[in-house]
Amino acid sequence: MAKHKTCGKLIMNNTLYGTDIISIADLQLDQINHILKTAAQLKAKPAPDLLQHKIIANCFFEPSTRTRLSFETAALRLGARVIGFSDAENTSIKKGESLHDSIKIIANYADLIVIRHTHAGAARLAADVANKPVINAGDAANQHPTQALLDLFTIKECQQKIAGLNIALTGDLKYGRTIHSLIQLLALFDIRLFLIAPEALSLSEQFANHLKKKGIKFSFHQSIEDVIHKLDILYMTRIQQERFTPLEYQTFTEHYALNPACLHKAKPNLKILHPLPRVNEIPMSIDNTPHAYYFEQAANGIWVRQALLNLLLNK
Amino acid sequence: MTKTLSVSAIKNGTVIDHIPAAQALKILKLLQIGTHKNCVTLGLNLVSKSLGLKDLIKIENRILTDTEANEVTVFAPKATINIIENFDIVKKITTRFPDSIVGVFTCANPVCITQTEAIKTHFYLEEYGKQIKLTCRYCEEQFDRDHLVALSAAL
Numbered sequence: 334m335a336k337h338k339t340c341g342k343l344i345m346n347n348t349l350y351g352t353d354i355i356s357i358a359d360l361q362l363d364q365i366n367h368i369l370k371t372a373a374q375l376k377a378k379p380a381p382d383l384l385q386h387k388i389i390a391n392c393f394f395e396p397s398t399r400t401r402l403s404f405e406t407a408a409l410r411l412g413a414r415v416i417g418f419s420d421a422e423n424t425s426i427k428k429g430e431s432l433h434d435s436i437k438i439i440a441n442y443a444d445l446i447v448i449r450h451t452h453a454g455a456a457r458l459a460a461d462v463a464n465k466p467v468i469n470a471g472d473a474a475n476q477h478p479t480q481a482l483l484d485l486f487t488i489k490e491c492q493q494k495i496a497g498l499n500i501a502l503t504g505d506l507k508y509g510r511t512i513h514s515l516i517q518l519l520a521l522f523d524i525r526l527f528l529i530a531p532e533a534l535s536l537s538e539q540f541a542n543h544l545k546k547k548g549i550k551f552s553f554h555q556s557i558e559d560v561i562h563k564l565d566i567l568y569m570t571r572i573q574q575e576r577f578t579p580l581e582y583q584t585f586t587e588h589y590a591l592n593p594a595c596l597h598k599a600k601p602n603l604k605i606l607h608p609l610p611r612v613n614e615i616p617m618s619i620d621n622t623p624h625a626y627y628f629e630q631a632a633n634g635i636w637v638r639q640a641l642l643n644l645l646l647n648k
Numbered sequence: 649m650t651k652t653l654s655v656s657a658i659k660n661g662t663v664i665d666h667i668p669a670a671q672a673l674k675i676l677k678l679l680q681i682g683t684h685k686n687c688v689t690l691g692l693n694l695v696s697k698s699l700g701l702k703d704l705i706k707i708e709n710r711i712l713t714d715t716e717a718n719e720v721t722v723f724a725p726k727a728t729i730n731i732i733e734n735f736d737i738v739k740k741i742t743t744r745f746p747d748s749i750v751g752v753f754t755c756a757n758p759v760c761i762t763q764t765e766a767i768k769t770h771f772y773l774e775e776y777g778k779q780i781k782l783t784c785r786y787c788e789e790q791f792d793r794d795h796l797v798a799l800s801a802a803l
Binding site for chain 1: 757
């Protein structure tokens with residue numbers, strides 16, 4: 334295998350250099366492992382000069398807190414400079430400019446574009462248009478690949494392995510972009526999935542077919558308590574209020590919230606993850622239990638995004 | 649009794665037969681027939697043993713490429729496509745579903761970027777048993793072939 338010298342260390346041939354991160358479906362398993370390995374290296378030994386003289390454009394056409402600040406922090410901590418905007422209100426999009434033209438121009442200013450957009454497929458279009466690497470930071474209900482990668486990094490970090498784990502996904506499994514990306518990512522590994530959601534938010538046929546095609550064992554459940562004793566990872570997501578009547582929303586959120594009392598049935602190694610923001614799925618009383626790992630998960634976003642920026646911009 | 653043809657024979661060109669009823673006009677659009685000057689004979693709602701009712705297209709002086717023939721199968725999975733020379737069938741094109749199809753269907757996802765940007769739609773095709781699914785290259789949502797075919801406008 335070809336080797337490149339980077340930061341004084343020999344690393345695998347970097348097949349991610351100059352590419353885009355648009356969808357988990359585009360990534361090969363060896364590339365995913367390379368991202369996880371690089372993130373772990375950066376977490377163990379920060380590298381503040383890796384992106385000196387590089388400019389990252391953070392183009393958030395839709396508001397975001399964690400993802401935008403996490404990308405910005407990741408870039409700054411690698412020595413890059415950051416330009417961009419945090420919503421589309423003050424951009425030429427408001428004057429009627431197409432996304433195509435906006436991205437074409439921004440690509441002239443920056444070395445890499447991070448994009449979040451209200452329309453699904455916007456990041457794919459941006460990648461087609463830009464002559465610089467593009468990272469999808471969330472496109473409507475489609476994909477959120479960097480969240481899924483940081484989730485996987487966190488799972489591996491807290492369980493010391495991925496293969497053989499029992500993982501439950503709860504909440505909005507139908508419309509959540511994080512779930513879509515994570516399902517595709519987990520399907521590359523030998524894991525067992527428990528899918529816990531109200532019928533109206535159950536996993537779509539498209540993703541269920543994908544799991545079948547990949548030979549992943551999975552089952553549908555209505556209650557966290559039914560399966561909590563089997564789990565290594567409980568991945569919770571927020572149910573979006575706007576999709577339901579107030580009564581339905583209240584019923585779902587009460588039913589799919591994690592009851593602290595049921596944790597006494599959990600395995601000692603169970604870790605609870607959540608992409609955040611949480612509303613009332615996880616009571617704050619759980620924060621101080623050994624099972625809570627969602628704040629560490631959020632912090633890991635920095636390292637995984639640093640890894641991606643580095644791998645896309647440095648040979 | 650003398651057997652008569654519902655649609656007259658062509659001397660040279662392509663015959664697309666066994667098209668499900670109501671799909672012929674969509675195939676004409678797919679093949680951009682409206683932009684050429686050749687004679688086209690169209691049969692709609694003809695009686696068919698296998699399909700009940702079928703459509704038929706005969707295009708004078710145009711030979712479909714294999715790629716075009718494969719795209720036709722998205723609308724007409726059981727179509728037979730024959731090349732005619734001097735009134736005889738000289739080639740039966742063996743078709744297969746294309747891997748992808750560009751600029752033909754509209755994406756049914758209302759928040760797909762193809763709804764707002766001036767770009768051609770692009771779908772990947774996959775067979776799941778007897779079902780054909782199309783996945784949008786942009787929004788990655790998957791649709792039944794029948795759903796997108798029903799949404800597509802004729803001419």
